[in-house]
Amino acid sequence: MEQKSLFEDNTNQPLASRLRPRNLDEFVGQKHLIGEGKVLRKLIESDKISSIIFWGNPGIGKTTLAQIIANKTNSEFINFSAVTSGIKEIKAVMTQAEENRKLGQKTIVFVDEIHRFNKAQQDAFLPYVEKGSIILIGATTENPSFEINSALLSRCKVFVFKPLETEDLVTLLKRAITDERGFGNEKINIEDDFIRIIAEFANGDARSALSTLEMVILNGDVSDNGEITITKETLEQCISKKSLLYDKNGEEHYNIISALHKSMRNSDPDAAVYWLARMLEAGEDPLYVARRVTRFASEDIGLADPHALEIAVAAYQACHFIGMPECTVHLTEAVIYMSMAPKSNAMDVAYMLARHDAKEHIAEPVPLQIRNAPTKLMKELNYGKGYKYAHDYEEKMTSMQCLPDSLVGREYYKPTEQGMETKYKTKLEQIKEWKRTH
Numbered sequence: 001m002e003q004k005s006l007f008e009d010n011t012n013q014p015l016a017s018r019l020r021p022r023n024l025d026e027f028v029g030q031k032h033l034i035g036e037g038k039v040l041r042k043l044i045e046s047d048k049i050s051s052i053i054f055w056g057n058p059g060i061g062k063t064t065l066a067q068i069i070a071n072k073t074n075s076e077f078i079n080f081s082a083v084t085s086g087i088k089e090i091k092a093v094m095t096q097a098e099e100n101r102k103l104g105q106k107t108i109v110f111v112d113e114i115h116r117f118n119k120a121q122q123d124a125f126l127p128y129v130e131k132g133s134i135i136l137i138g139a140t141t142e143n144p145s146f147e148i149n150s151a152l153l154s155r156c157k158v159f160v161f162k163p164l165e166t167e168d169l170v171t172l173l174k175r176a177i178t179d180e181r182g183f184g185n186e187k188i189n190i191e192d193d194f195i196r197i198i199a200e201f202a203n204g205d206a207r208s209a210l211s212t213l214e215m216v217i218l219n220g221d222v223s224d225n226g227e228i229t230i231t232k233e234t235l236e237q238c239i240s241k242k243s244l245l246y247d248k249n250g251e252e253h254y255n256i257i258s259a260l261h262k263s264m265r266n267s268d269p270d271a272a273v274y275w276l277a278r279m280l281e282a283g284e285d286p287l288y289v290a291r292r293v294t295r296f297a298s299e300d301i302g303l304a305d306p307h308a309l310e311i312a313v314a315a316y317q318a319c320h321f322i323g324m325p326e327c328t329v330h331l332t333e334a335v336i337y338m339s340m341a342p343k344s345n346a347m348d349v350a351y352m353l354a355r356h357d358a359k360e361h362i363a364e365p366v367p368l369q370i371r372n373a374p375t376k377l378m379k380e381l382n383y384g385k386g387y388k389y390a391h392d393y394e395e396k397m398t399s400m401q402c403l404p405d406s407l408v409g410r411e412y413y414k415p416t417e418q419g420m421e422t423k424y425k426t427k428l429e430q431i432k433e434w435k436r437t438h
Contacts (some may be wrong), residue, residue: 003064003389011047011343013136013209014175014210014212014214015213016059016206016207016210016211016214017183017243018151018181018182019172019175019179019181019182019210020064020067020177021064021068022068022071023068023071023072024041024044024045024068026171026192026318026355027061027064027068027119028061028168028172028206029060029063029162029164029168029206030065030161030173031060032162033159033161034065036114040159043102044069044072045072046233047073047074047075049073049108049135049137049314050070050135050157050159051129051134051135051137051150051155051156051157051160052136052137052138052156052158053114053137053138053139053140053144053153053156053157053158053159054066054137054138054139054140054161054200055139055140055141055142055143055144055158055161056141056160056161056162056163057138057141057161057163057204057205058141058162058205058206058207059206059207059208060161060164060205060206061161061164061200061206062112062139062161063112066079066112066137066139069108069110069137070110073106073108073109074106075105075106075108075135076097076108077107077108077110078079078097078107078108078109078110079110079112080093080109080110080111080112081111081112087120087121087124087200090121090124090125091124092266093109094100094124094125094128094133094134096175097109097128097133097134098128098133098327100133101132101133105135106135107133108135108137109125109133109134109135109136109137110137110139111136111138111139112139112344113136113139113140113141114138114139114140114147115140115141115142115144115148116148119149122148122149122152123149123151123152123400126149126151126152126155127154128154129152129155136152136156136270136428137161138156141264141432144158156197162204163203163204164202164204165204165206165270166199166200167199168206169198169199169200169202169204169206170195170196172206172209172210173198173199173209173210173213174195175198176210176213177190177213183217185400186217186226186228186408187225187226187227187228188217188220188228189227189228189229189230190216190217190220190230193212194216194230194232194235195213197235197239198212198213198216198235198239200211200283201385202238202424203283203284203285211329212238212239215238216230216234217230218236219238219431220234220235220426221234228274229412239283242293243274246406248358249262252353253284256275256278256279257275257279257289257292259271259275260272260275260276260279260289260292260335261292261296261300263275263339263341264293264300264335264338264339265300266412267338267339267340267343268339269335269336269340270411271427272335272336272338272339273332273336276289276331276335277328280324280325280328280331282312286319286323286324286328286331287316287319288318289319289331289392290312290315290316290319290334291316292330293312293315293316293331293334293335293338294309294312294315294316295314296312296314297309297311298347298348299343299344299345299347299348300338300343300344300345300348301338301341301342301347301349301419302344302345302347302348302421303344303347303417303420303421304341304342304343304344304345304346304419304420304421305341305342305419305420306420308337308338308341311333311334311337311338312334312338314330314334315327315330315331315333315334318330319331327345341419342418342419342420342421343420344415344416344418344421345416345422346415346416347411347413348412348415349414350413350414353410353412354412357407357410361404361406361407364405364406364407365404366404367401367402367403367404367405368382368383368384368386369384369385369386369387369388369400369401370384370387370400370402371384372384377388385398387400388400396432397435398438399432399435409424413428415428
């Protein structure tokens, strides 16, 4: 347990620690949460924080915002480590918090990496959160729905932090160069393009961006007058990338992901793997590539090979668990599988046709027979009347109408004769023939 680590000031700390924002005006990013007029900002400024969970990737401001709350609040603020603390330490703090409550003093407990607490440790917080002995602020990089006990989670408001935009990181990096807490007392000569490259390389992570900048400056060329100049060679060495031309937000980014997609669609595994390597070696986020491959699995393969989606999702999970550079083989496996699989765009066509009708017939009423009828009034209005439960019938289907009256007869899914979809096409024809004759 650490009570004052958020307030320590050490000039020997890494740049990311030295430059940590001291107030909301210095905080970069998360405008959807702490922009002017936003709920969380109002709660912080009025010192009316309730128990909350901050969820998001590393390096995007969760701990920093907790520090700002610590500086702003009149409550006792305790910084708690989920890595080093056990139930004994939790109970000691909770006992003190209960005494503070009786004396009219609020206690805010900040728990970094709260997902590392097991169920028993999380349960130790619950009674104190319930009766208001503490205000809990938890920070986690994992989905709270899976990693935090439902009873505790139900008593906390979850705020989702987004990866920082490139422009946010550019602003942060430029401040680091001019702020006296950073390199404001040095003469730094660095091109704006280099700052943007560092920002893009950080992939939304402020800590990573500042650490890279610090490394670049410490390895810069120093002139006789003390000026530090950053060269392209120094930048390449520090980010371990030879290509600085790949802009993750620019035209080349979209050109290459398009090349990957179209190579897989054209059943060209060699070209697909090449474009995959071009993206990853230039610093692309492997999770971005995995998301695009997952989309491809349904958009261009679909039921022609249902296993393709499983492969794509598994590759995404592997990238999430392992990261670069090890996950390159998982993405390669997925990309080659997609390239070799039979192709069908029937899923995409079906949705596009249905979307058109959904927009054109946005107010079509749901047929009464398939409406839910949980109340007496709804039953009196004939909600659910005439509903046929498919499992009650030998064929496990009925001729009951499920589309709105104006759309009866519409066909959206039109299976091809590629791969497994041949089987689904035959099955669908049998279903439609049965319904026509019944």
